[in-house]
Amino acid sequence: MSVEKCLDQCEDAEPIAQELAPGSSVVGAFDGLGGAGATVINRDSEPRTAAYFASRLARTVSLKVLMETVKSETKQPQDTDRNGEDLAKALTDGLKHEFRKVAEEVGGSSSRFRGGLIRPLPTTLALGLVHLHDGAPTLHVLWAGDSRVYVLLPREGLHQLTVDDLKSRGDAMRNLLEDSPMSNLVSADGRFSLNSQTVPLPLPAVVIAATDGCFGYLPTPAHFEELLLSSMHEVADGGGAWPAWGIELTERLLHSTGDDSTMGMACLGWSSFHDMTAQFADRRARVAWMTHEVTQAADAHHDACQAAARAKSLYDKALQDLWKAYKPNYERLVQPVQTPATTRSEQPAAPSGSAPPLPAAGPVAQEGRGRRHDAAPMRSIAAAGPSLEQAEGKDLSNPPISDRQPDEPDGFRSASSLGSAPPPHHLGSKEPSAPDVSGSGTRERGDTP
Template sequence: MRLDRGEEPGGGGRQAVWAGRTGRADVQCLGVWTEKRPGLGEDAEPTLLLRQSGNAGVVGVYDGLGGAGARLLGHTVDGRPVSHAFAASRLAHLTVQEWFAGGHTGGQPLEDRLREVFDAARPPSARKLRGTITKQLPTTLALIDFWRPDPAEPLRALARWAGDSRCYLLTPDRGLQQISRDDSIVDDPLETLMADQPLTNQVAAGLPFRLRQQLVYPLPEPCVLLCATDGFFGYVPSPAMFEFELLDNLGRATSLAEWGRRLADWRCRTAGDDATLALVAIGFGSFRGLWSGFQHRYSHLEREHAQPLRELQHAPLDDGERQRRLEEFRLLSWKTYCGMYLERMAGRAL
């Protein structure tokens, strides 16, 4: 399928948007990528691979780990420094693209293929390192592939991830639901907004890792399958506000590409990190049908979460009282939101 790509500066960094549709008018895909430091971002471009028939595809995102992978790996031909984190996210992106486009490369599991490629790419000097908190080529990964085995059967989707990039399902009646579960010491979605949590699993060279999996079957239609790095779902006052921003920017757009540009602008203005998002919308018929499907859900989020937050932000309060009220808002917002949001979250992996 053909994707239209637009790239431009935004908010001090760079951004790019990919938008397109398959031969089926009711399958639309969107990729959004923003970079805070031009040419040095640790998020790779998103994966958007869909069959022209619209009956199968994969979307995914990758976030190189700048703390554990901050060490210099080398330089580009134009002299830009390349860290392990920068290279790792790109290597994962290329490996996933090769694996899916190549028909799952001779039956080799994706986890094994990633391990093979990353270990082969490990610098010789790094093979002697032991007992260090730094890691060789560390990155997160979040993928969702979907397929319909037979025209008479419902769609099914398989989420795969390592680290704290996330896989979501978004539907008009249940809203945003997290499918993946962060590979971190604390994985509560509200607590992870307050502070980064140490990861317990990530793709890396020379270390054991696992790709977690969660099957969604039957896949409810219409729906949106979405993957995002923490630059997208973080930097919001509460988890409900991530869904609100997705739908608020959707409602202000007149096309799929404009929705992507609005999301990129929002994250460039408000996020403190690179941010990447990849999604496929299935069964809405058109872009207009996509917004129509979510209008009722948007009104609910506006009334229950966004409007109370705006009133709090504009209230005549001192800093201490505003912070106390904000904490109360977070807890109340999460209490009313978490029931449906957590319905599909994977169980804690052993």
């Protein structure tokens, strides 16, 4: 089964799940690394990433070497471990030779791949080769990177047989929570090695090879087994068979993963899909019980995250709507700031009927942000300039007769009639506040300015 997140750009190669010869089967998964292999190359008139070509090249070479090895070797039970070592060496040599040749074709001495994070043709590889001979089934496992090989047993459940090649060296749960760089992967620079081990294979069993998109987006490793078993039983309940199981898994992964996902499976030792499903019934119930609480919590967390995202969107919109409504009146009296490099001729003309700018209060106006304790105190509005009536365009050069002194000529008012300017006050002082100049009396809290 294969899940493509980007159409026709899947950097996972098609998985392997096939019989090489009577008694010998193989499963395999290959994940081209889009970060380290992001360089776009043109091969066979197809511009693709190096990761795309790398995973497919690894698949081709692996199948070729495995088929040649299976055909030529003579199976002996005592040679099982030795056969696994020989297989790993033969595959390593074949991969290095073919990858180096292709890199020279597309990049010329790998110059296009230089850089600390760039690797020439990088990919993971995970293979499980099953031998069913002489009544002693064995499983040869080879890998590089974080793609995995598993065996799924009716009573014991799911077992991981590979160890992720990550710098963190964490276990499967830690690797779900952390995004660690890889410490080993197949590439054309030849700086890799294939891990290998050979284990006895109890039958019946399902052997699985999978890329990290299959298991890396689930809450726990147990949820991967739950995914396998619940989909198996759902297909069986619907009267389906092995091909339908692969389709059901593909559909589920399409909605849960955030990466390309490929998985190859070999179901060994059962005569029918129905028989296999029946043997996994007890295990399925147990795993469903084990994962139930985490699954519920994960669903609640997902819903809460979506609700929080909606609330954040409403909050951001409310902020913008409030500022849009409040801003025009709030900035009505704001005038352009005059800098030393700006002349009067360069200043924009004030709108008709608007208030003239307040006079600068010494160094405070020049400093901009912050307060200067040694600056001259700012005069109150009453003493600093024209009143609001003047700002609105009223001519007060000749005040009404009732406001003049008896002997005061037109156009002149004595200093006594103006009153003295109030002393400057600061927030928190006990001095009298500046008099109201609007003529409307003291403004109460909540009045519109």
